[in-house]
Amino acid sequence: MAAQSKSKRSQEQPLGRFDTAAREYVIGTPETPLPWINYLGGRDFHSLISNTCGGYSFYRDAKLRRITRYRYDSVPLDGTGKYLYIVDGDAAPWNPGWRPTRTPLDAYECRHGLGYSVFSSAKNALHAKLTVLVADDLDVELQALELTNRSAARKSVRIVSYVEWCQWNAEDDAANLQRTLSLGETYVEDGIVCHTTGYRERRSHYAYHAASVAVVGFDSDRDAFLGPYGELGSPASLRARTPSNSIASGWWPIASLVCEVTLDPGQAQSIVFATGYAENAEADKWTNAGVPNIATAKRVAAELRKDPDLVQRTLREQQARWSQLLDVFQTTTPEPELDELVNTWNPYQAIVNFHLARSASLFETGRGRGIGFRDSNQDCLGVVHLIPESVRERLLDLAATQQSSGAAYHQYQPLTKSGNDEIGSGFNDDPLWLVLSVCAYVRETGKLDLLDEPVPFEDTPASQATMLDHVEASLRYTSSRLGPHGLPLIGRADWNDCLNLNAHSLDPDESFQRAPMRTNGRAESVMIAALFVLAARAAADMYKGLGRAAEAGRYAALADDMAGKIESWGWDGDWFLRAYTHDGAALGGHRNDEGSIYVEPQGLCAMARVGEPSGLTARALQSTAERLACSHGIQLVSPPYSRYRAELGEITTYLPGYKENGAVFCHNNPWVIIGETQLGNGDRAMSYVRAIAPTYQSDLARRRTEPYVFAQMVAGTNAPRAGEAKNSWLTGTASWSYVAVSQHVLGIRPEIGALAVDPCIPRSWKRVLVRRTFRGARYEIEILNPRGVSKGVQRLVADGAVADGARILPAPPGAIVAVRVELG
Ligand code: BGC
Ligand code: NOJ
Numbered sequence: 001m002a003a004q005s006k007s008k009r010s011q012e013q014p015l016g017r018f019d020t021a022a023r024e025y026v027i028g029t030p031e032t033p034l035p036w037i038n039y040l041g042g043r044d045f046h047s048l049i050s051n052t053c054g055g056y057s058f059y060r061d062a063k064l065r066r067i068t069r070y071r072y073d074s075v076p077l078d079g080t081g082k083y084l085y086i087v088d089g090d091a092a093p094w095n096p097g098w099r100p101t102r103t104p105l106d107a108y109e110c111r112h113g114l115g116y117s118v119f120s121s122a123k124n125a126l127h128a129k130l131t132v133l134v135a136d137d138l139d140v141e142l143q144a145l146e147l148t149n150r151s152a153a154r155k156s157v158r159i160v161s162y163v164e165w166c167q168w169n170a171e172d173d174a175a176n177l178q179r180t181l182s183l184g185e186t187y188v189e190d191g192i193v194c195h196t197t198g199y200r201e202r203r204s205h206y207a208y209h210a211a212s213v214a215v216v217g218f219d220s221d222r223d224a225f226l227g228p229y230g231e232l233g234s235p236a237s238l239r240a241r242t243p244s245n246s247i248a249s250g251w252w253p254i255a256s257l258v259c260e261v262t263l264d265p266g267q268a269q270s271i272v273f274a275t276g277y278a279e280n281a282e283a284d285k286w287t288n289a290g291v292p293n294i295a296t297a298k299r300v301a302a303e304l305r306k307d308p309d310l311v312q313r314t315l316r317e318q319q320a321r322w323s324q325l326l327d328v329f330q331t332t333t334p335e336p337e338l339d340e341l342v343n344t345w346n347p348y349q350a351i352v353n354f355h356l357a358r359s360a361s362l363f364e365t366g367r368g369r370g371i372g373f374r375d376s377n378q379d380c381l382g383v384v385h386l387i388p389e390s391v392r393e394r395l396l397d398l399a400a401t402q403q404s405s406g407a408a409y410h411q412y413q414p415l416t417k418s419g420n421d422e423i424g425s426g427f428n429d430d431p432l433w434l435v436l437s438v439c440a441y442v443r444e445t446g447k448l449d450l451l452d453e454p455v456p457f458e459d460t461p462a463s464q465a466t467m468l469d470h471v472e473a474s475l476r477y478t479s480s481r482l483g484p485h486g487l488p489l490i491g492r493a494d495w496n497d498c499l500n501l502n503a504h505s506l507d508p509d510e511s512f513q514r515a516p517m518r519t520n521g522r523a524e525s526v527m528i529a530a531l532f533v534l535a536a537r538a539a540a541d542m543y544k545g546l547g548r549a550a551e552a553g554r555y556a557a558l559a560d561d562m563a564g565k566i567e568s569w570g571w572d573g574d575w576f577l578r579a580y581t582h583d584g585a586a587l588g589g590h591r592n593d594e595g596s597i598y599v600e601p602q603g604l605c606a607m608a609r610v611g612e613p614s615g616l617t618a619r620a621l622q623s624t625a626e627r628l629a630c631s632h633g634i635q636l637v638s639p640p641y642s643r644y645r646a647e648l649g650e651i652t653t654y655l656p657g658y659k660e661n662g663a664v665f666c667h668n669n670p671w672v673i674i675g676e677t678q679l680g681n682g683d684r685a686m687s688y689v690r691a692i693a694p695t696y697q698s699d700l701a702r703r704r705t706e707p708y709v710f711a712q713m714v715a716g717t718n719a720p721r722a723g724e725a726k727n728s729w730l731t732g733t734a735s736w737s738y739v740a741v742s743q744h745v746l747g748i749r750p751e752i753g754a755l756a757v758d759p760c761i762p763r764s765w766k767r768v769l770v771r772r773t774f775r776g777a778r779y780e781i782e783i784l785n786p787r788g789v790s791k792g793v794q795r796l797v798a799d800g801a802v803a804d805g806a807r808i809l810p811a812p813p814g815a816i817v818a819v820r821v822e823l824g
Contacts (some may be wrong), residue, residue, distance in 0.1 A: 002305070015700050016707060018112070020336075023322070023344045024118075027051045027110040027154055033704040035078040035303050035362055038112035039143060041134030041350045045277055047141045048133055048360065049117050051110040053097030054078035057141055057412055059205075059277045061275055061415035062359040062366025062800040066170035067195075067277055068163055072365050078394065080117035080164060082275060085238060087158040088126050093238050095127040096145065100232035112708070113576045114348050116315055117643035118594055125151035127261075137644035138300055140276035144311035149263035149268075156262050157750040159239060161254045162224065163209050163272045165195040171367045184253040188221035188245075191298050194219045194253035199292055205279040208297035209255030212272040212304035212539045216260055217243025222252035257434040272304045272311055313737050322348075325386050329502060329742055332769040333761075337695040342741055344694065349709045349734040354390070356730060359414075363712075363727040370413040370420055373398060373734055374495065377433035382735030384437075384444045385750070385774075398434060398468040404432045404457040406477025419458060424589055427530050428481060428491030431474035435535035440543050444748040446547060446810065471539060478532045479558060483524035485569040485580060488532060489524040492517065493649075495600060495668075496636075498660040500649025501581050524580040526570040526588075530604035533566070534558045537608065545752035563610045571616060575623040576601035581650070594641045595648070597627050599634055603668050606675025621675055633664035634672055635693040635716040657719025658726075664714040666692045670740035677744040677760035682790030684760045685745055693737065699723065710734055747806075748772050748781065754807040757821050758785055760791040776813025782804055789824040794824040 016027040016036070027036055035050035046062075047068075048055040056070035070080045083100055087093045094103035097110070099326055107122040109489075116133035127148040134141050139267045167173045167180050187194045187206075188503035191214060195207040206509045219225040226248030227236025237243055245260045261269045280297035287293045294757045304310060330343050341554040355377050360366035376398055401409045401419040408430040409419025419425075442448055467474075481489045492513070493500055503515040536559035540589040543552035570577050578588025578598035602624045606617040628635045638664030642654040654661035669692050677683040690696045692714070694707050702721075705711045705728035714729035743749040747759030748770055757773045761783075768783040793806040797820045813816045 018340055018695070018708070020344075021342055022111070022113065023319075024111040024113040025345075025706075027112070028108075029103075030108055030110070030703050033701055036110075036112070036267050036706045037362060038117045039117055039729075040117070040132065040399060041136060042115060042355065043136040045134050045136065045139040046356065046360070046363070047134055049133075050078050050081065050362075051097070051112070051117075052078065052081070052099035053083055053095065053119070053130075053132075054081035055388050056080065056098060056360075056662050057082075057275065058170075058360065058366065059139065061370070061413060062356070063170050063368075063370065064168065064413065064415045065205070065277075066166040066168060066173065066366070068275070069166035070363065072348070078362070079232065082141070082143060083162045083232065084125070084126060084130065084143065084273070084275075085160040085162070085215065085235075086147070087160065087238060088124055088125065088155060089125055094123045094718045095158075096130040104234060110559075113319070114344070115318050119640075125149070126155060126157065128664045131311055131315060133311065133315055133318065133567050133793075135310070138276065138303075139278065140274045142304075142314070143273040145271050145273070146262060146268055147261065148268040149265055149629075154262065154264050156260065159187075159259045159261070159271060160235075161209065161211070161255070161257045162232070162235075163275050164512075165253045167197050167256065168203070174367065180250075181649070182250045184248050184250050186248040186253045186255070187292050187294070188218060188220060188247065189294060189744075190214040190301070191218065191257065192294065192301055193218055193257065194292065194294050194297060194772050195253055195255065196292055197253060200286070204285055205277065206294065206297075207275070207277050208294065209257065210274045210301035210304065211257050211259055212274075212295060212301075212308075213261075215257045217245055217248045217258040219243055219256040220253055220397065221246035221248040222254045225254055225256050238457075253517050264482055265509060268565045268722060269310065274300055274301055274304055274730075280574070280737055286686070306627055326671065327771070328386055328773045329616055329748075330771045331746060333746075334765050334767075336706070337693065338689070338741070340695040341693050342738070342746075345708045346710075346734060346738045346741070347383070347386060348692075349729065350379070350738050351386065353730055353732070354379045354383045354733045356656070358730045358791070361727075361729045364730055369412045372411050373401065373408045373430045374410075374433045377437040378732045379735050380437040381440050382738035386438050388441065388445050391437075392450060392565070393439055395434070395441060395467070396453060399455040400435070400465055401458055402431065402470055402473065403459045404463065405475035406475075408434070408474075409458070416790070426492040426517075426617075427494065427497070428489055428525065429494040429531055430477070431477045432531045432535045435471050435474050435539055438467060439538035442545070443752055444774075446752070448542075451542075451546070461534070475536055475539060475558070477533070480527060483522055484578065484584060484747060485524055487524035487526060487569060487580065488528040489521060490579060491521060492524045494528050495531075495652065496524045496527070496598075496653070496660055498650035499579065501579060501587075501647065503648065504582070504646045508645055512653075515725065515755070521580055522584070523580065523582045525579050526566060526579055527600040529562050529570060529611055530576075530601055533563050533608035533610055534604065536562070541752060559608075563608070566605060566616070567616065570601065570605075571611070575620045575627075576605050576610075576616075583647070587648075588637070595637050595709060596639065597623060598637045599624060599628050599665075599668050599672065600636075602628075603671025603675055606678065607671055609678065612678075613683060618677060618679055621672065621679065621681075624672055629688070629691075629729070630664070630717045630722075631691060632714045632716070633666060634669045635662050636660055636665040636668065637662050638718065638721065640718050655719065657716035658723065659713055662716045662718055664692065664716055666712060667712065667731055670736035673740040673792070674782060677740075677747075677791070680760060680791040682745070682760040683758060683762045687739075689737075689741060689745065692733070710737060746770055746783075748779075751807070754809055755779065756807050757781060757783070757796060757819060758791075758793055759821070759823065760808040761823075763788045763790050775810050777811035777815040777817060779808070779811075779817045779819050779821040780819065783821045783823065785823045789823050792823055793821055795822045796820070
């Protein structure tokens, strides 16, 4: 289905275009407005790679196991990567990705695909095709360089690789030079350069760089490679033409290999470079005294040499795996941009977020944040239909960081899986997201047994707690922390990390995230109240599924009770309030000169159907459309704050129109979209989708970030650079957008006992096709809209039988079910 949806609009873009059939984004120039990156590796070894070959790698944990170094704010930008220099006779050396020499190329193209990138470039009739990917089984990044001589003369070409090692802990590596500059070590054997810093002491891991052909020399000391005050654009060793075979001793260890090929006219040759990570058991660390055991590196190098098809085969296998995975949900709608989003790029981005949370991008340095509790739970929502087993494992990991009080560590480190003490807990929305993710898993898979899985609480390791106990503890955490209006206490902050209503910080050296609560923290959050209603109703449904009517009734009543509190204390006349401050003042209401309306409670209350029968949600979404929406999406708050207000915190530190202070903070746009679909407003819902989705953007120069993924924020109308995006790739938007579009616009929604098909689409759409695998059966769904409505299933026929309402009972695994839905 994906192959049919060619986007004409995007093919006209000069900077780049979608190649829908190949599931690739094709970048036509190395000089993009910002580096446009891709992620390689889907298990333990992860790399980021930009369209000029900048980027870095790490093993599992971007902070504790950083393999290669990156300088985030280098001048020029994006100046660290795994580079290959091509030295063709006496001409200026060049790179297939243009950087770092920036020698003008005769041809350049970069294709970012799902987990791989391919560069095609040419200079002086020498053509280079560089394919880069991670072989997950080998924990190695492979760069396959194919050179073709398209000239009439024989060419002798030297290829010089370059990798800059990081000393594992990315934080120390960047900050503690007085120590790290006396630690660096390399070990070279059989043309393999190994990075062994720390191996002599407590580390039993090393990294290595190897080639598939014999090397004529190497460097492993950066100063030797670059020369004094040298630059990557013109390393001394390229000019000297003789590698120095340097061995690092302290300072800056690198790996550079020199290979030579001779190419007759028309001849092509491939060389593969590998950058890998290996661990040894304590007893196997050394072969002889002082000689590291690098058997893994040697095995991989030998494999490169004997298997010339390794990279292409791995690529084909990965492509096949991706298309099988994405086949779980494919659609054809009247809008090719939507198909491009739903069929390929949105789920791809959601999976990257699932793996990395907010740890490593070009905006997130991976040095501070591990995996965020709320972030990761939300990331599960958009991928659970694709990778349910990984989600289950993640939910168990997350629950294991929860305390018996229900409090959750705000973050944990992926390597140790333990909660991060520095930031601790007290973000009072955190626990509730676990309820949503657990319920989403159960609805998708029907596997209620997750609820019986033993997961002890972090503070009581001997406890016999089950996952269901964690769900209950999460809900109890909120209902036992209520403030003066009976609304949930906000704690350090809720979803909006920048509303620090209890900190009142006047100390510029204090982090808002960690500032002590100056008081007893009486501020209350309408956002958490709405999230509680949503979570408690989801839990009630789950209890119904378990056949436990009493608990189902109890949670439904708690939800109703909280919804009532919101209606009494959280309604401002035309929209929902955001919070009550520590001093008891209403926040996010018409009495506030700035910050008079916030998006979070409008979206979440609509999703949780708070006040829907009495028309409050419709009114709130109308106010959202009038006061927060702009052509770039829905802004977080309006008007934005023009000065610092200690009683509100970090939100007021941002320039008006940026980040939480009134940017289009894309993450919560889908909440409004879902709300609109629940009210039947398919046209408005889709207009919001079009505003934020990357595949619909046309002003790529203004937007600047990658046109194939969501960014966390797009500057709002109050910013001089309205429409400019920042913080691309790692954002909860990916997951939520996918949920909003697939489950609420297209309306294919898993329930505990059924698959609902209940779309809410623009009235002009006549026909939509969806292919969905659900609990092992495949549903070929055709949605027809002959009467031009947005919502309302008039007739649903599954395998010839008319269904009752908009629900299909799950078919046995392996079944193929033809579903025809008529709206009207
Ligand atoms: C950002 C938030 C983010 C928080 C995480 C703040 O500076 O504005 O978006 O959630 O940091 O630590
Ligand atoms: C990004 C953070 O990762 C997320 O946890 C938070 O909810 C949003 N920023 C809003 O502040």
